[in-house]
Amino acid sequence: MNSxxxxxxxIGLSALAIPILHTNNLLPSGRLDPRHLSKxxxxxMLRVAIMGLGGYGGRVAEAMLNCKRxxxxxxxxxxxxxxxxxxEKYGIPAKNCYTYxxxxxVKDNPDIDAVYITTPNxxxxxxxxxxxxxxKQVICEKxxxxxxxxxxxxxxxxxxxxxxxLVGYRMHFEPKTLEIVRMRTSGxxxxxxxxxxxxxxxxxxxxxxxxxxxxxxxxxxxxxxxYSVNGARYMVGEDPIWxxxxxxxxxxxxxxxxxxxxxxxxxxxxxxxVASCLSTYNMNNLDRFxxxxxxxxxxxxxATGYGPIKGRTNEGELTQPHVTHQTVQMDEMAQILLDGxxxxxxxxxxxxxxxxxxxxxxxxxxxxxSKQTLNL
Ligand code: NAD
Numbered sequence: 001m002n003s004x005x006x007x008x009x010x011i012g013l014s015a016l017a018i019p020i021l022h023t024n025n026l027l028p029s030g031r032l033d034p035r036h037l038s039k040x041x042x043x044x045m046l047r048v049a050i051m052g053l054g055g056y057g058g059r060v061a062e063a064m065l066n067c068k069r070x071x072x073x074x075x076x077x078x079x080x081x082x083x084x085x086x087x088e089k090y091g092i093p094a095k096n097c098y099t100y101x102x103x104x105x106v107k108d109n110p111d112i113d114a115v116y117i118t119t120p121n122x123x124x125x126x127x128x129x130x131x132x133x134x135x136k137q138v139i140c141e142k143x144x145x146x147x148x149x150x151x152x153x154x155x156x157x158x159x160x161x162x163x164x165x166l167v168g169y170r171m172h173f174e175p176k177t178l179e180i181v182r183m184r185t186s187g188x189x190x191x192x193x194x195x196x197x198x199x200x201x202x203x204x205x206x207x208x209x210x211x212x213x214x215x216x217x218x219x220x221x222x223x224x225x226x227y228s229v230n231g232a233r234y235m236v237g238e239d240p241i242w243x244x245x246x247x248x249x250x251x252x253x254x255x256x257x258x259x260x261x262x263x264x265x266x267x268x269x270x271x272x273x274v275a276s277c278l279s280t281y282n283m284n285n286l287d288r289f290x291x292x293x294x295x296x297x298x299x300x301x302x303a304t305g306y307g308p309i310k311g312r313t314n315e316g317e318l319t320q321p322h323v324t325h326q327t328v329q330m331d332e333m334a335q336i337l338l339d340g341x342x343x344x345x346x347x348x349x350x351x352x353x354x355x356x357x358x359x360x361x362x363x364x365x366x367x368x369x370s371k372q373t374l375n376l
Pocket of ligand 1: 052053054056057078118119121123142168169170209215
């Protein structure tokens with residue numbers, strides 16, 4: 001079984017996330033309104049059921065205790081003992097608890113507005129589609145699916161059912177990240193030239209689902225490299241038009257066929273910027289974004305961990321407050337789902353499909369050794 005360190009490496013370090021800005025949080029000057037994180041949030045609560053009572057689901061549940069607009073009202077799990085423990089901890093009645101066989105019945109439950117899916121990657125596709133068919137709003141963890149084709153099917157199913165699909169890109173709401181995005185969009189940084197994204201950690205327990213191709217859909221790229229893919233897009237502010245990538249594997253026993261250990265990839269953007277990124281399950285101390293531009297630079301390190309995020313720009317240290325990412329994410333998502341708020345960096349299914357198209361192209365570039373053209 002995993003040591004405590006392995007557990008922390010699995011639960012803590014891989015839990016890196018991604019950010020969003022809302023126009024209604026900006027002052028007329030374009031700066032982020034400092035009251036954004038403390039002003040009272042009015043309106044109804046988003047009532048959320050969590051599906052998959054594992055490490056990350058637990059973190060989201062805890063964080064929601066401090067939400068002003070979201071609360072946990074339902075549970076979906078295959079493990080009765082976990083359901084019982086969570087029911088006691090969060091005061092969830094038995095009528096709001098479901099199994100993986102029965103959760104379609106959430107359709108008839110007026111206590112649940114949305115289902116947040118925090119199961120292993122390979123399960124997201126079918127589970128999102130079933131929740132959509134039950135007529136509930138869907139929040140799904142990253143990676144949203146195993147590939148772009150699956151992702152598009154999920155987007156289409158939610159559209160057909162008339163429900164929204166959001167993805168747990170928690171960094172899209174993180175204050176220091178948002179300040180860099182503001183500097184870029186306001187023109188303070190000038191033309192963007194280069195992005196570097198380093199995303200990695202040494203993964204522990206070789207038996208965990210993250211190292212099982214069937215459940216994870218791949219290796220480090222699916223889990224942690226996706227932060228550099230998504231980060232490149234929101235830091236540069238464009239969608240890439242080409243990808244090159246190279247894979248290296250030093251431990252083929254731990255990282256089996258189809259489970260990538262380390263991939264380096266490069267992205268080209270329409271405005272001429274380039275990105276150089278590293279995704280790995282076999283090196284620690286890798287959680288860094290660096291943006292270089294005509295008139296300045298921005299650096300985040302750590303860039304996507306649970307925080308505190310640290311960063312600086314050519315103007316000095318970033319001093320925006322540390323927030324619990326999942327609390328802010330859920331309050332913001334409640335406003336997106338209940339009030340129709342528009343995030344500055346999108347967090348919807350279409351945003352996730354773009355990342356999945358880049359992931360598909362990274363794997364194809366590794367397989368073929370050739371440059372892949374992208375049309376996001
Ligand atoms: P975990 O292993 O801790 O939890 C997964 C849960 O799914 C467990 O409760 C497990 O019992 C359940 N499950 C249901 N069917 C299963 C099956 N067939 N096989 C294995 N488990 C099954 O994993 P986690 O770290 O909570 O990750 C869950 C999802 O959340 C993943 O998609 C992961 O990428 C994502 N995640 C996101 C962040 C973030 O910061 N946004 C952080 C960690 C994990």
